[in-house]
Amino acid sequence: MYSKKIAGQFLILACVAVFSAAQAQKLPNVTILATGGTIAGTGASSTTTVGYTAAKIGVDALIDAVPELKKVANVKGEQVFQIASENMNNDYWLKLGKRVNTLLAQSDVDGIVITHGTDTIEETAYFLNLVVKSKKPVVIVGAMRPATAISADGPINLYNAVLLAGSQEAIGKGVLVSLNDQINGAREVTKTNTSTLDTFKTPELGFLGYIQGSKPYFYRQSTRRNTADSEFDISNLNSLPAVDIVYGYANMNPIAFNAFVASGDKGIIHAGVGDGSLASTVVPSIVEARQKGVIVVRSSRVGQGIVARNGEADDDKLDLVVSDTLNAQKARILLMLALTKTNDTKEIQKIFYQY
Numbered sequence: 001m002y003s004k005k006i007a008g009q010f011l012i013l014a015c016v017a018v019f020s021a022a023q024a025q026k027l028p029n030v031t032i033l034a035t036g037g038t039i040a041g042t043g044a045s046s047t048t049t050v051g052y053t054a055a056k057i058g059v060d061a062l063i064d065a066v067p068e069l070k071k072v073a074n075v076k077g078e079q080v081f082q083i084a085s086e087n088m089n090n091d092y093w094l095k096l097g098k099r100v101n102t103l104l105a106q107s108d109v110d111g112i113v114i115t116h117g118t119d120t121i122e123e124t125a126y127f128l129n130l131v132v133k134s135k136k137p138v139v140i141v142g143a144m145r146p147a148t149a150i151s152a153d154g155p156i157n158l159y160n161a162v163l164l165a166g167s168q169e170a171i172g173k174g175v176l177v178s179l180n181d182q183i184n185g186a187r188e189v190t191k192t193n194t195s196t197l198d199t200f201k202t203p204e205l206g207f208l209g210y211i212q213g214s215k216p217y218f219y220r221q222s223t224r225r226n227t228a229d230s231e232f233d234i235s236n237l238n239s240l241p242a243v244d245i246v247y248g249y250a251n252m253n254p255i256a257f258n259a260f261v262a263s264g265d266k267g268i269i270h271a272g273v274g275d276g277s278l279a280s281t282v283v284p285s286i287v288e289a290r291q292k293g294v295i296v297v298r299s300s301r302v303g304q305g306i307v308a309r310n311g312e313a314d315d316d317k318l319d320l321v322v323s324d325t326l327n328a329q330k331a332r333i334l335l336m337l338a339l340t341k342t343n344d345t346k347e348i349q350k351i352f353y354q355y
């Protein structure tokens with residue numbers, strides 16, 4: 001009798017194991033690439049939501065803090081680097097982009113989540129949107145409060161991001177940014193508030209969708225070229241062309257513009273006032289920069305709307321490029337990648353209208 005009970009218990013355990021394995025096989029395989037940021041930050045106390053230290057917690061601890069992840073995906077973690085995102089640079093982008101493409105080429109990876117600091121999350125998202133070579137979901141996620149805070153937003157944001165990265169609905173939507181139950185597209189999203197949880201928005205054009213009840217709901221998607229449809233290839237790149245941003249303001253002088261040209265920049269983004277207007281004090285420097293082969297893109301500090309070609313400046317005469325609706329920091333990224341393909345301003349302008 002005793003041996004029969006033992007045998008029965010083993011049979012039950014075996015059945016449970018088989019059932020669990022079958023369920024795991026049905027779940028999507030999502031890799032979490034950790035890069036640091038507030039989501040991995042710690043504070044002096046549970047009420048510290050400013051003045052904390054970013055990028056302290058490793059990827060394994062982030063995953064362990066959200067056991068619910070196992071219900072929505074087979075999750076693996078990898079620490080790519082560990083930085084506060086104000087320290088993001090071109091080298092980190094190239095490393096991250098290449099790793100993402102390597103993983104997405106594997107049949108056992110269905111989607112990727114990248115944990116990231118919020119300060120430059122929109123820039124990393126747009127860079128990846130241009131260089132990822134797959135339609136598989138790539139979701140970038142962060143947090144506005146450190147992991148040690150009473151009301152830390154990191155765990156639910158990470159759960160939603162994994163859910164989204166493993167979903168069929170996110171396939172082919174380009175790189176996504178997911179925080180605060182909201183889904184934004186990489187091209188348009190921007191940080192709009194220094195500290196509130198709802199800081200990430202897409203002004204005027206709106207969110208792509210929401211996550212509710214452990215399900216993503218999409219209402220629109222970008223019409224611009226991205227990811228698998230992009231022409232940009234970083235597989236053999238070890239560096240990117242130097243491009244910097246000059247900010248427009250009242251009583252502007254050309255010192256910063258001239259300094260960037262003198263330092264060897266290949267391109268400059270001019271974040272002008274209004275519709276990307278150029279102060280008369282800067283125009284001679286722009287003319288000289290173009291004579292030296294430096295590409296100049298007119299963007300706007302406003303943050304919303306189209307920068308009209310030949311609107312506030314004679315772009316044809318000055319041989320300039322306009323950024324369309326891209327803000328200055330994203331225009332910089334697109335120009336860097338465009339310069340790996342061409343130095344022709346007409347071709348670069350076409351690129352800005354396509355991406």
